[in-house]
Amino acid sequence: MNWELTENGFNSEKIAHLGNKFLTGNGYMGIRGTLDEFDSRDLVAVNLAGIYDQVGNSWREPLNAPNGFYSYLIVDGNVLKVQDNAPKEHFIKLDYRHGIFKRHTEWTTKRGNIVLESERFVSMDDVHIGVEKYKITADFHADINFLTGIDGDVWDINGPHYDEIIMDEDDCISIVGISHEKKYHVAVSVSEDENFPCEKKIILKKEDKKIIKSLNFVSDINKCYEIHRFMAIYTSKDCENPLDNAKETAINIRNKGYYELHDEHCKCWESIWSNSEVEIEGDDDAMEALNYSCYHLNSISPRHTDSLSIAARGLSGQTYKGAVFWDTEMFILDFLLMTNPKVARNVMKYRIDTLDGAKEKAKSYGYDGAFYAWESQExxxxxxxxxxxxxxxxxxxxxxxxxxxxxxISAAIVYGIGRYIDLTGDMTILSEGGAETIIECAKFYYDLLLKKVSGGYYELHDVIGPDEYHERVNNNGYTNRMAKYTFEQAVKVIDSIDELNEQYAIKLCKEYNLKQLKEKFEMAERNIYIPQPNENGIIPQFDGYFDLEDVSVNTVRSRLLDSKEYWGGANGVAAHTQVIKQADVVTWLTMFPDDVSDEIKLKNWQYYEPRTEHGSSLSACMYALLACKCGMKEKAYPLFMKSASADLNEGGKEWAGLVYIGGTHPAAEGGAYMVAIKGFAGIYFEDGKIKAKPDLPKAWKKMRFHICYRNKKYKIEIEDNNANIVEI
Amino acid sequence: MNWELTENGFNSEKIAHLGNKFLTGNGYMGIRGTLDEFDSRDLVAVNLAGIYDQVGNSWREPLNAPNGFYSYLIVDGNVLKVQDNAPKEHFIKLDYRHGIFKRHTEWTTKRGNIVLESERFVSMDDVHIGVEKYKITADFHADINFLTGIDGDVWDINGPHYDEIIMDEDDCISIVGISHEKKYHVAVSVSEDENFPCEKKIILKKEDKKIIKSLNFVSDINKCYEIHRFMAIYTSKDCENPLDNAKETAINIRNKGYYELHDEHCKCWESIWSNSEVEIEGDDDAMEALNYSCYHLNSISPRHTDSLSIAARGLSGQTYKGAVFWDTEMFILDFLLMTNPKVARNVMKYRIDTLDGAKEKAKSYGYDGAFYAWESQExxxxxxxxxxxxxxxxxxxxxxxxxxxxxxISAAIVYGIGRYIDLTGDMTILSEGGAETIIECAKFYYDLLLKKVSGGYYELHDVIGPDEYHERVNNNGYTNRMAKYTFEQAVKVIDSIDELNEQYAIKLCKEYNLKQLKEKFEMAERNIYIPQPNENGIIPQFDGYFDLEDVSVNTVRSRLLDSKEYWGGANGVAAHTQVIKQADVVTWLTMFPDDVSDEIKLKNWQYYEPRTEHGSSLSACMYALLACKCGMKEKAYPLFMKSASADLNEGGKEWAGLVYIGGTHPAAEGGAYMVAIKGFAGIYFEDGKIKAKPDLPKAWKKMRFHICYRNKKYKIEIEDNNANIVEI
Incomplete structure (x- = not known):
């Protein structure tokens, strides 16, 4: 495979989609795949991880930094921007082996042709920096004016977030944005190095929040002029004086130069791929889609800190408030655990470190324990x-x-910690707050348990399961099963108190009556109601599910009066039917396959799949995984491809009215990885060992990948449905 | 007071309203106050009690009988109907002392003036019959054609209900309608007696389901021609051959003649008034509105059977499906108990006799016990x-x-039985199924009780209280309090098993483990959660009520985008505010005034009243009653008048889109009676005695009425807030 995406020609309607598809990122920031001359109207974003701001009553959302890669050409007095001046030739490329974005554009002017080429990346080696290389070549003596600077007019969904924009010029140019809510400083500095025959450089501070250098010269015929730009970003969450740091860095990295930075960056990527590349012989499409998915996951993984998670739309912008959903634990974590356990630890540590927020949320509803945020921010x-x-x-x-x-959601956190420990063998996370987190989540569910006075099971009422189209239901099977798991985990933690850090164990013993808690959780685990298959082998998604109208997804769709209306809610078209948004019972059976026989798994898959809208990008992979477990790889394959191609293909939901809701789909990407590794390759972990029951799609002749497991790394090769697992 | 309503002039827009306001009825049937020449388009209805029919998937609704009072005049070839031919003079009157409807219409024709007068009533003496007297007088030699017959083209909301219409002519004319669902026969026969100088009578069977006699003669100047028409109605719920019975009756009563029937009818009404008239000296408006309310209640009380209840819209048509709501037990029953305990027994017997339906309903939801119908039919x-x-x-x-x-709803039934026994002293109703009813209702609530596994009270979740604008709430105070009452009553019944009929007691002992049930119900009664006043003395209507937006009724109204949109439901304008439809906590405190101090009652009245839309005609009387208990008769008075005038005044909700939802408001009428007797007159029952704490409105110099209590009748006079209670 060539690890390269190409998009030929310019089409303004594709700006939003390509911004996501050609994203580059390093876990600290993500830069959308937009062109140099684009501005906020074209959804340019230098999206920052884990730093948020709120204006008025609008949603709090992550900050976008001022765009240090803003540049455009004026030739013979004509502004050359693709939107206004149709190019003769134009393409963009993404080298997704190394996260390098390239553009090539040729314009025809009255006097001749001029070519602008650029390539840029945000460094994997130093997450604060990004560099870009531009080349300008004209086949005539062009009067070239290259304008390049920092654009502080940032695209915001619920902004503007910068109350103040400070401009600075020195050996480099800088912009500092001061955020509205918490007065965060976000500093961007850019230095440059060029071979332009300019007489002077003029610095323009424009009213529209841009600081720009104007570089003017007349070109020789067919001579290539090159400029390298060196951007550094720091915020007040990183250090005390972000501007100083940014300026210093921008100067320092100029001294290193583009090519050294480029090499360091590529080395890091090669190291990343040595863990995460998946080779598939015989199916290039699948291999490319899957590795492209891994590219995105790698681009947004937080390596630079020890406690940060991944937002539902990655670093592709402010969509979904830059918030962390259950997506991370349920769909992305497996990828991280198997390819980069350190990052897996970070994302779980983020949850542990936000336990107080979860306890506060529970308290605000009058509940005990920890009720994690549905959309978690700082x-x-x-x-x-x-x-x-x-x-x-x-x-x-x-x-x-x-x-x-x-x-x-709280059970997803416990599940994440549980899987982290299981796959890494690293119990230390428990002593760093993990134990408390699990206990508090169990306390939360325990407090919610209801029981009929007349007797019977413990029940959970008035919930929403993964299928959000059915609100306020009782005994959602998935939820009850996850609560049961949480009780089990809490009991395990209490039982293993002696294995924890001593100080921490003492703290826990002081804080809790562990004996009593254990008794309660054991009772809860034994008595919680888990919906059972009916006479046809089908598990009701919740109490009364089978009483709902049994009608096809298409029939429900045909009842829409407005294509944008919400299917769920109390009165939505799906609400009183058996049509569901996404895998629900199927998610449960995927996670706990031993709960029922293979026959029951199959029956439930067959029942629920045609009733599922797959209205969430989280749905297809769960169906694919269970299909693999049921021996239906041919059913799994298209769902796998759907999941792996979530960000390759156009056509996802990008707008809700006037609000942009598009972005990348890390959960689908993580889901695709799970299907490939746990589904087709059949990898599972038992008795401290990696095991495999492969069942590759027909076209897949061979599969090769690496997996981290309990502090070791394994090379796995699968051929003829035999797995060769070697520690390396 | 003159016991007469008059409406002068004809206005087609008032047809619906006057149809209710001038209704006449006898508990078996109700005839809307429409004119002789009106047909189904003018909402003519001969509404029958307790007989229902369903067509297709539409609502099942009570049958309207063919209209035996259909008549109109053709003079000199011109059809004289008020809708098409504007009268010179026109008025209608209702003698609501005796339930007699009168019309007087004078038309001017090219050759002179002609007057049509009629009066009609449905007999209180024999509920199957109705009679009408017509007088025709012209001041010229008019060529009169009087068309009179039976109109089988019945007004239906969800009909047509008669699949077949059979016409019959004999000594009288008849129509039998055969209902769609259960093939009920509804037979109407009409005979007549007249002094018209007709040469012949022609019988026309018209295609539009009318059988009509055409009576033709030329009138003498100023001579009054009179015709008496004798209608009889029987259905297959009354007898085997309804047509035979109807015909026979129509002939027989013609032999008696109009005046004898009239006298017998009036005697019955006088007897009714001897129990139910309320005299108020000093406030004619109040006295008239209150007695007019009593008139309606008397007109729809089922005296002809021993097991029938009262529909929410009385006998004014098919609105609200002719179904029995909690209105009967909560708002109407007190009137019946105090003025006609036999009818009170009938309506409670109806509930006891429909226990199987209630058990089936409970079972259909997977509940134990008896869950009574919200809208109860056969x-x-x-x-x-x-x-x-x-x-x-x-x-x-x-x-x-x-x-x-x-x-x-189920608790309302228990409450009704409880009040019946309390006010009549008649325990026999328990042995006729009342005991079982109470036990089954208690079993129902017991089965619904939830308890947090972590401990605490018994709770009732996911309910709707009287305030229907807030759906699916937990621990609605009213509901929990009524459930508690139900448990108490059930324990009482079990304790008094020895006082029941022996056979019945044995049956109960066989059917139930009474000892165990008693223990359960005692536990439930002790442990059920009853919301308590907060620091401001206000009782939350349900869990979380105070967290809702606290905003005025007018603000909520101003948010309506469409005047017809529903305030409740999941997304209604009131749903997420503290604005409520009708008395809820206030209903509870009215029914159980000893639950809290007078100060708390007052505070709750003051809190909830301004937050109440009074969107139901059941609301004002509850607020009035509690205002009386709080010593605020001046606040109670306008609410009392609102309740008492519910059917006098125009402006109630009459249409929901294209569906007629108007009709009479028996619950408001019963509520007005409760306010007068239990509120202002302060009547209460203690230690087997009638007692009074009167606090009459200022203008009310004296109040005189009768009350039935424990098989005795009392005359009560109140003056200067002293009550003189004398057994008679």
């Missing part, structure tokens, strides 16, 4: 609002219950 | 649908939860 603050959807008919905000009823 | 069938409201924006049916979540 400190575990839940960015999810009570009114998440706008009624298309009345334009009124519609009360939704994602925040208050989707209680399965 | 056999306790719940006519309430899951989709009761149409979304005005999408025109889609909207899922409502009146039927499945308004569990307080």
């Amino acid at each position: 400190g575990g603050y839940d960015a999810c609002s009570d009114y998440n959807v706008t009624d298309v008919f009345t334009k009124r905000p519609m009360r939704t219950y994602f925040k208050d009823k989707q209680i399965h | 056999g306790g069938y719940d006519a309430c649908s899951d989709y009761n409201v149409t979304d005005v924006f999408t025109k889609r049916p909207m899922r409502t939860y009146f039927k499945d979540k308004q569990i307080h």
